[in-house]
Amino acid sequence: MATTTMSHQAIGSIVSHRPFKASLFLESLNVPMKFSPKRFKIEATASQVIDNTVLSPSKNKPFESKKRSNEAALILIRHGESLWNEKNLFTGCVDVPLTQKGVGEAIEAGKKISNIPVDLIFTSSLIRAQMTAMLAMTQHRRKKVPIILHNESVKAKTWSHVFSEETRKQSIPVIVAWQLNERMYGELQGLNKKETAERYGTEQVHEWRRSYEIPPPKGESLEMCAERAVAYFEDNIKPELASGNNVMIAAHGNSLRSIIMYLDDLTSQEVTSLDLSTGIPLLYIFKDGKFMKRGSPVGPTEAGVYAYTKRLAQYREKLDEASLN
Numbered sequence: 159m160a161t162t163t164m165s166h167q168a169i170g171s172i173v174s175h176r177p178f179k180a181s182l183f184l185e186s187l188n189v190p191m192k193f194s195p196k197r198f199k200i201e202a203t204a205s206q207v208i209d210n211t212v213l214s215p216s217k218n219k220p221f222e223s224k225k226r227s228n229e230a231a232l233i234l235i236r237h238g239e240s241l242w243n244e245k246n247l248f249t250g251c252v253d254v255p256l257t258q259k260g261v262g263e264a265i266e267a268g269k270k271i272s273n274i275p276v277d278l279i280f281t282s283s284l285i286r287a288q289m290t291a292m293l294a295m296t297q298h299r300r301k302k303v304p305i306i307l308h309n310e311s312v313k314a315k316t317w318s319h320v321f322s323e324e325t326r327k328q329s330i331p332v333i334v335a336w337q338l339n340e341r342m343y344g345e346l347q348g349l350n351k352k353e354t355a356e357r358y359g360t361e362q363v364h365e366w367r368r369s370y371e372i373p374p375p376k377g378e379s380l381e382m383c384a385e386r387a388v389a390y391f392e393d394n395i396k397p398e399l400a401s402g403n404n405v406m407i408a409a410h411g412n413s414l415r416s417i418i419m420y421l422d423d424l425t426s427q428e429v430t431s432l433d434l435s436t437g438i439p440l441l442y443i444f445k446d447g448k449f450m451k452r453g454s455p456v457g458p459t460e461a462g463v464y465a466y467t468k469r470l471a472q473y474r475e476k477l478d479e480a481s482l483n
């Protein structure tokens with residue numbers, strides 16, 4: 159699992175973000191709600207949130223929806239713990255499944271976002287991200303069925319066609335994109351992270367893992383990973399958000415770091431101290447062409463905190479609780 163490596167300054171700037179302004183988001187969906195001042199409790203039900211979204215046919219996806227709202231939610235989730243996270247091995251593009259703990263993290267992440275409408279899911283082509291997306295959706299209040307689209311060949315597409323409009327409406331298309339894969343870790347894939355640090359030095363390994371420009375031997379730098387991941391985001395995901403579709407992306411530590419760098423306008427220096435925990439969902443609202451970070455929801459009926467890591471989320475929660483006592 160990833161550890162927190164944010165500098166104090168960076169932590170200060172992140173934890174100082176105000177809690178998730180669900181009001182703004184829900185108001186835009188015409189959801190009647192009451193906030194209790196304590197913990198900003200949202201009393202709108204999930205069905206109110208979902209039912210205020212209007213389904214309609216659309217462009218290239220079979221089950222798309224169109225909103226009355228000019229806002230859309232974007233949820234980012236790094237996959238839960240994988241079997242190689244557990245063993246502390248560099249994984250990169252090696253396709254490793256989740257551990258039991260990772261399964262639990264994905265389910266917990268799903269509970270936190272269970273009230274946020276999801277119209278489209280993007281995942282990498284790696285099983286750990288796909289498992290995370292699917293497990294998270296088992297917790298969703300709306301109980302729509304996530305269905306992986308198979309557009310890799312005409313046959314795959316025709317053979318997986320759904321013939322009922324009603325069934326399609328009760329489904330969420332899942333789009334698999336290799337561009338969202340973890341950065342390719344080159345000759346580090348399969349090596350133990352601690353042993354590699356002992357062999358090459360902590361500083362060198364930190365540079366390979368966290369710097370923007372420096373690639374690991376025969377692998378991708380974060381910059382190279384960003385070139386494909388951010389281009390994919392701009393070409394395929396942003397237009398969906400712009401047309402009002404609520405999107406969830408289940409991907410990886412570094413493909414998401416590069417997307418967050420783009421969304422939060424981080425410099426290549428700032429991104430070196432950005433580390434993501436497994437299974438912490440992050441919510442953004444896309445409105446008027448801009449991304450606003452809203453937080454990591456702490457529970458389906460509660461406001462969130464803005465935190466990239468579990469430790470920061472817990473820290474922020476404690477601060478919030480202390481300020482209310």
Ligand SMILES: O=C(O)[C@H](O)COP(=O)(O)O
Binds near residue numbers: 247250340343367
């Ligand atoms: O590919 C891996 O090993 C991890 O998923 C991410 O690696 P990192 O912790 O070095 O970013």
